[in-house]
Amino acid sequence: MPVLCSSCGDKRAVLKRPKTGHSLCKACFFWAFEEEVHQTIVTANLFKHGEIVGIAASGGKDSTVLAHVMKLLNERFNYGLELMLLSVDEGISGYRDDSLETVKRNQQQYELPLKIVSYEELYGWTMDAIVKQVGRKNNCTFCGVFRRQALDRGALMLKVDKICTGHNADDIAETVLMNVLRGDIARLRRCTAVSTSSEGDGVVPRCKPLKYAYEKEIVLYAYFKKLDYFSTECIYSPNAYRGHARTFLKDLESVRPSSIMDIIHSGENLSVRDGVKMPVQGTCQRCGYISSQSLCKACVLLEGLNRGLPKLGIGKHHRLHDKILTQQPLTEKEERKLKAVNF
Ligand code: SF4
Ligand code: ZN
Secondary structure, rough: OOEOOOOOOEEOOEEEEOOOOEEEEEHHHHHHHHHHHHHHHHHOOOOOOOOEEEEEOOOHHHHHHHHHHHHHHEEEEEOOEEEEEEEEEEOOOOHHHHHHHHHHHHHHHHHHOOOEEHHHHOOOOOOOHHHHOOOOOOHHHHHHHHHHHHHHHHHHOOOEEEEOOOHHHHHHHHHHHHHHOOOOOOHHHOOOOEEEOOOOOOOEEEEEEOOOOOHHHHHHHHHHHHOOOOOOOOOOOHHHHHHHHHHHHHHHHHHOOOOHHHHHHHHHOOOOOOOOOOOOOOOOOOOOOOEEEOOOOHHHHHHHHHHHOHHHHHHHHHHHHHHHHHHOOOOOHHHHHHHOOOO
């Protein structure tokens, strides 16, 4: 006996929703998924009529589903948004060049304007060149810091009011776990926020409309909608720490699917005691981007690359930042330590 959809009771169920366990037909699953994203958007008041919104697009499943659903909801509920795609080219041959081809196809399919900003044009370095210098252990630190700034710079060029990213519930739960394990209070407080307001000049507000969407459902949605997305992993993807958090989360989810939402809610409900010292946000004295130090992380990493001292931005070398800013020479010992690639 075929199982009937528990929502319409009419058509045959084709899937069991990972989030709720309900057996649904295709149409009811699409509706439930889209309706939940819509609820996230309206409950948190993510957008205002008339805003220009940049969708961070990598060609992967999350951002492809995000672009598809944003366009659909914008029309269905008359949000009145002007949507654009914004992509970052990290300069990873055999990976990003291929995924950007997917974004270019998405641009045609969704008829949205597309802007691509590249690390090479912004920083003078591709990730391929960075990996050559720093090896494959800390490359994601460089890539993550550069991407954050690159998206902001792209958003400023496009003059968008907001950026939305494809972070899903699994990503957020993983980040909560990682920040708990690291005791990173400042990030823990920020990472569950569905939207961040502008933190300063040059920083565009961001939001995560897929915050409550399970990764498994995003994959199902993309599959049943036959969306065109790119599913290969980055060739430089060691990020071992996140990998462990992910495996742990998947193990928890297999025992209890609500674990993902539970962890997000735990993160949301944690409050920081009065009097806990939080980093004070200022601006980078070199590039003007927000920073709690005299130099922002991107400028420190870049300085390290340009001087052949890749370790400069990894770990705590704040004392040296001032030396660099005032162009004092480093001692031989300091140089030796920062040159080591095997870190
Ligand atoms: Fe960049 Fe690391 Fe992601 Fe690859 S896995 S795109 S190097 S952050
Ligand atoms: Zn800077």
